[in-house]
Amino acid sequence: MARYHIETYGCTSNRGESREIERRLRDAGHHRVEGVEEADVAILNTCTVVEKTERNMLRRAQELTDEIADLYVTGCMALAQGEEFREADVDAEVLHWDEVPEAVTNGECPTPTPDAEPILDGVVGILPIARGCMSNCSYCITKQATGRVESPPVEENVEKARALVHAGATEIRITGQDTGVYGWDTGERKLPELLERICTEIEGDFRVRVGMANPGGIHGIREELAEVFAAHDELYNFLHAPVQSGSDDVLEEMRRQHRVEQYVEIVETFDDHLEEWTLSTDFIVGFPTEDDEDHEMSMALLRETRPEKVNVTRFSKRPGTDAADMKGLGGTLKKERSKEMSAAKREIVGEAYESMVGDERDVLVTEYGTGDSVKCYDSAYRQVIVQNADEYGLEPGDFATVEVTGHQTMYAFGEPL
Structure with missing residues (x-):
């Protein structure tokens, strides 16, 4: 089983997600080690409150890639600004927290x-x-x-x-x-x-x-x-x-x-x-x-x-x-x-x-995202983010029809119709 090292930054929500990641990893037989030098994989749960925090996250991610073969980056900065890690040439998988346990296998x-x-x-x-x-x-x-x-x-x-x-x-x-x-x-x-x-x-x-x-x-x-x-x-x-x-x-x-x-x-x-x-x-x-x-x-x-x-x-x-x-x-x-x-x-x-931009898609809202956004999935399980969710009255469990207005490589953005 994998030996993992996990670091969590930011709010209580991030820490709760890290606890759930660890629970699933433990259930799968993996175990935590404190030092990254002892680990097979590292997990970085990021924060993105201010620009200084972002710089710190990028720097820490780079340090971890220098120390270990496999790095998984999740958390707020990963979801909101995942491209920043690639543009900084950070060799890591950028994932939603729920995908991390499956990836560490x-x-x-x-x-x-x-x-x-x-x-x-x-x-x-x-x-x-x-x-x-x-x-x-x-x-x-x-x-x-x-x-x-x-x-x-x-x-x-x-x-x-x-x-x-x-x-x-x-x-x-x-x-x-x-x-x-x-x-x-x-x-x-x-x-x-x-x-x-x-x-x-x-x-x-x-x-x-x-x-x-x-x-x-x-x-x-x-x-x-x-x-x-x-x-x-x-x-x-x-x-x-x-x-x-x-x-x-x-x-x-x-x-x-x-x-x-x-x-x-x-x-x-x-x-x-x-x-x-x-x-x-x-x-x-x-x-x-x-x-x-x-x-x-x-x-x-x-x-x-x-x-x-x-x-x-x-x-x-x-x-x-x-x-x-x-x-x-x-x-x-x-x-x-x-x-x-x-x-x-x-x-x-x-x-x-x-290819989805400009399409109308029927989606299911499954969870809240960062800020005032919700995460949705269309019929092919492609992720669509709807921002300003309160304005549209959207919350998890709702079905909606959206127009896809843009994307950021791993997910699309949509506006409800």
């Missing part, structure tokens, strides 16, 4: 606790549908903690989803170590059935986001799954399928249960069924056997499939895994490859949000 799966139950966080309902996975990745220590997949009955998960909606959830986030293999332990592939029943049997206005599903698990149900997405407006047209590499040789060394062709076939299937959707994926950069050609294959796959959300992780060894015994690549090489991929990612994401 070295490509490992999320790890629900054995007693994981639905949680209502504002208007967002978190629904763990299963625990465990069917994979045996050579770099992942999570399997040692969770074992094989254990799937509660579909009816039980539908009832949990119904309870979340009745409690006030307008967005349900379906989670699991690998949602695509839900039901495999019973001899059936039940994810499409679960989604179908949530959308047809639960009354109310709500949206559903499906969490991480490995390509090996969903390839065999891709047609059925895409048809369910196309049939129900309740489902965000969003799929998180971590490919990890564009090289079949590297995937084999990783012991991933898919190959590049299968991943591409999943993308093509969703392209055929959905007019607009968002692909999310993960890449591990600098796996011990990855050579220059393998890296170029990953870059080519990124540009071919054009995912709009990409977690780029530099490989780091986890004790007790087979990959820990492999001779690793140098930190400088991993850093260079990570920067190249992150730059390509920003270009792809920026083009996607640029």
